[in-house]
Amino acid sequence: MAKRIQFSRTGGPEVLEYADVTPEAPKAGEVRVKNHAVGLNFIDIYFRTGLYPAPGLPSGLGTEGAGVVDAVGEGVTHLKEGDRVAYAQGPLGAYAELHVLPADKVVKLPEAIEFETAAACMLKGLTVQYLLRQTYRLQRGETILFHAAAGGVGSIACQWAKALGVKLIGTVSSQEKADLAMQNGAWATIDYTKENVAERVRELTKGDMVPVVYDSVGRDTWETSLDCLQKRGLMVSFGNSSGPVENVNIGILNQKGALYVTRPSLNGYADTRKRLEAMSNELFEMLESGKLKVDIAQRYPLEKAGEAQEALASRKTTGSTVLVPAMQQDTQATQDAGQSQDAREPVKEAQEGQAAQDAEQSQDQDSRA
Ligand SMILES: NC(=O)c1ccc[n+]([C@@H]2O[C@H](COP(=O)([O-])OP(=O)(O)OC[C@H]3O[C@@H](n4cnc5c(N)ncnc54)[C@H](OP(=O)(O)O)[C@@H]3O)[C@@H](O)[C@H]2O)c1
Numbered sequence: 001m002a003k004r005i006q007f008s009r010t011g012g013p014e015v016l017e018y019a020d021v022t023p024e025a026p027k028a029g030e031v032r033v034k035n036h037a038v039g040l041n042f043i044d045i046y047f048r049t050g051l052y053p054a055p056g057l058p059s060g061l062g063t064e065g066a067g068v069v070d071a072v073g074e075g076v077t078h079l080k081e082g083d084r085v086a087y088a089q090g091p092l093g094a095y096a097e098l099h100v101l102p103a104d105k106v107v108k109l110p111e112a113i114e115f116e117t118a119a120a121c122m123l124k125g126l127t128v129q130y131l132l133r134q135t136y137r138l139q140r141g142e143t144i145l146f147h148a149a150a151g152g153v154g155s156i157a158c159q160w161a162k163a164l165g166v167k168l169i170g171t172v173s174s175q176e177k178a179d180l181a182m183q184n185g186a187w188a189t190i191d192y193t194k195e196n197v198a199e200r201v202r203e204l205t206k207g208d209m210v211p212v213v214y215d216s217v218g219r220d221t222w223e224t225s226l227d228c229l230q231k232r233g234l235m236v237s238f239g240n241s242s243g244p245v246e247n248v249n250i251g252i253l254n255q256k257g258a259l260y261v262t263r264p265s266l267n268g269y270a271d272t273r274k275r276l277e278a279m280s281n282e283l284f285e286m287l288e289s290g291k292l293k294v295d296i297a298q299r300y301p302l303e304k305a306g307e308a309q310e311a312l313a314s315r316k317t318t319g320s321t322v323l324v325p326a327m328q329q330d331t332q333a334t335q336d337a338g339q340s341q342d343a344r345e346p347v348k349e350a351q352e353g354q355a356a357q358d359a360e361q362s363q364d365q366d367s368r369a
Helices: 042-049 115-135 152-163 175-183 197-204 222-227 251-255 273-288 302-313 326-338 341-368
Strands: 002-007 016-021 030-039 065-072 084-087 098-102 106-108 143-146 167-172 188-191 210-215 229-237 260-262 296-301 320-324
Touching (some): 016 302, 030 084, 030 326, 084 115, 115 229, 115 296, 115 320, 143 152, 167 197, 210 222
Parallel strands (some): 143 210, 296 320
Antiparallel strands (some): 030 065, 030 098, 065 084
């Protein structure tokens, strides 16, 4: 048996169950990955709550992870058992010890990149790759607005923009998050819970405003984002952290300056194996060159996925969060001896909690015997 997180109905974090499942064998064109680390993403919350419908229930959850190929289906030629790999797409079910997915969604991981780093940045990093390099191909010297700059996607965007010579104005909800965004290479920050964002963008750009806004916050920032754009600027609406943008009168794009709007997704860009490989190679080069450092600010044991999601949804996290399957936790604890105490704490607490539970259970069993 292997462990996975699944849900049989949509709702709050309490719908997530830590279940035993019989490991599936990969079918033709598929591989099975033994996950060393799993990435936590806002999209996982959309599936859990039902904002995005899961294909069927009960359903697994999660699409981002890194580990070792543990079984290979017929016809797969580019991967073999034992390969170190990472992935960010495919069927829901990455929140698991073992995950079966189409081999063409899986890329080999360079030796120099650790599993946790890959799990923390495959989805978020590939997203930043397409946002900054494809949706709007940024040029050195440009100034942009990027919302939620201290989050998982945002922390990577700050560093990538800096590497491109782009001035990123990042929005954040606290001084601590502002400091973090600046450390990651943001050019300026705005606290969108206190300041008038469009006015501040006008000041910072000396009246020019910006050619592109990257907005993953959605409902709460939609109109403000349009107000920050230059004439004929591009609004990139790529997420719903505050809720989806609804009931838009398209005429607003004309009123605010003949604007363009796009609603992209990773699957819309990494839609072929060739494109996925090219995007991943660029991400891996950023990591290997040291221009991009992934901040794993939170780490949770897999069974605490609900707690991790709650922290993400309630704006308590910064940077990336990874979930560590039980079979990897001991190894990880040793490897991460140099990491900050805060980041290690949730795993350690859960291990202690599990030890206490195990002790209780064995006491129960003893008393029944
Ligand atoms: N389209 C795509 O291809 C794609 C791919 C990956 C991610 N995304 C989207 O990108 C966004 C970021 O994803 P992530 O996983 O890296 O998450 P994240 O940015 O680490 O977390 C979301 C952040 O959004 C901000 N936020 C503003 N209003 C919020 C609200 N009402 N509730 C919760 N958070 C709010 C918070 O930062 P502050 O406290 O600083 O406001 C929060 O930390 C998500 O919307 C996700 O869906 C889209």
